[in-house]
Amino acid sequence: MATATENHSRDTTPPTEHHKGFHPVHIDPSPLSHARSNNELRLAAFGGEYQPGLYRPPPRKIANPAPLGLSCFGLTTFILSLINIGARGVHHPNIVVAVAYAYGGLVQLLSGMWEFAAGNTFGATALSSYGGFWISFGIILTPGGFEIVEGLEAKGVDQFYNSFGFFLTAWIIFTTMLLILTLRSTLAFFMLFFTLDIAFCCLAAGYFNFDEAGPNATCIKVGGWFGVIAAFLAWYNAFAGMADDTNSFFVAPVMHFPWSEKAKERNAQATADLENGVHGTKSD
Incomplete structure (x- = not known):
């Protein structure tokens, strides 16, 4: 009876990809497993991944927290x-405080922490930061709680308006930094940060240009409209990150910029396919 060593020495199996210089791909016996090659990992990011870089993070063991x-x-x-914008005559943001603490603040902060685990530095920085923005926004406007507004207004109305203008200006700078990092990603992703940046600019201008009646109403309203657009763009990118052929009849288009690496790869592939088709026709 041949031993296991002898059987191994007599193995006449043709050379595998490993023998040809390729790294072996581990195949999980589970029917739900999916082995990814190096080429499959080289996918350009899109809005739903909250990742503007050329490559997606490595395969993760957790769900995508970006949506x-x-x-x-x-x-x-x-x-x-x-x-x-004063919809239905509502002008006091008290109701936002609860949402800012719980959903926009805490849950978004947690999603940013999960982006760290997923290996997405951009997503972790952005989501965690805006989660902190909403928590701090809630702290500022908590009625009778931290008395930030009351304390500043006691020293002069201009103290609160200018201070809040400084707060918004800081977020303009941060959002602009993130906006620059989306210039090689997708139109939907870029427009989210662009409209958000404009909204912050309008709101900051409104608080700096205050009068006896309060912040400049026109600037605040314009900022509100840009905020509405930014909100729908955020939802659109979230949908793009969740929709696939298992739960949706269509995938949301996100439109890669023509100068992005993904667009260049697609154009090169399309050109190569066209040339191969022309040459194939001639050879026939």
Whole structure:
């Protein structure tokens, strides 16, 4: 009877990809497993991944947390923006405080922490930061709680308006930094940060240009409209991150910029396919 060693030495199996210099791909026996090759990992990011870089993070053991964070941001921004434009005569943002603490703040902060576990530095930084924004926003506006507004207004109305303008200006700078990092991603992803940046600019201008009646109403209203657009873009990107052929009849288009690496790869592939088709026709 041949031993296991002898059987191994007599193995006449043709050379595998491993023998040809390729790294072996581990195949999980589970029917739900999916082995990814190096080429499959080289996928350009899209809005729903909250990842503007060329490559997606490595395969993760957790679900994609970006749609959750985007949904948190979109819903909280939508409610506040409706109040800023004075929808149905509502002008006081008290109702936003609860949402800012729980959903836009805590849940979005958690989604940012999960992005760290997923290996997405951009998503972790952005979602965690905007989660902190909503928590701090709730702290500022908590009625009778931290008395930040009352304390500043006691020293002069201009103290609160200018201070809040500084707060918004800081977020303009941060959002602009993130906006720059989306220039090589997708149109939907870029437009989210662009409209958000404009909204912050309008709101900051409104608080700096205050009068006896309060912040400049026109600037606040314009900022509110841009905030509504940003909210829907956040939801759109969240939908793009969740929709696939298992739960949706269509996938949301996100439109890669023509100068992005993914668009260049697609154009090169299309050109190669066209040339191969022309040459094939001639050879026939």
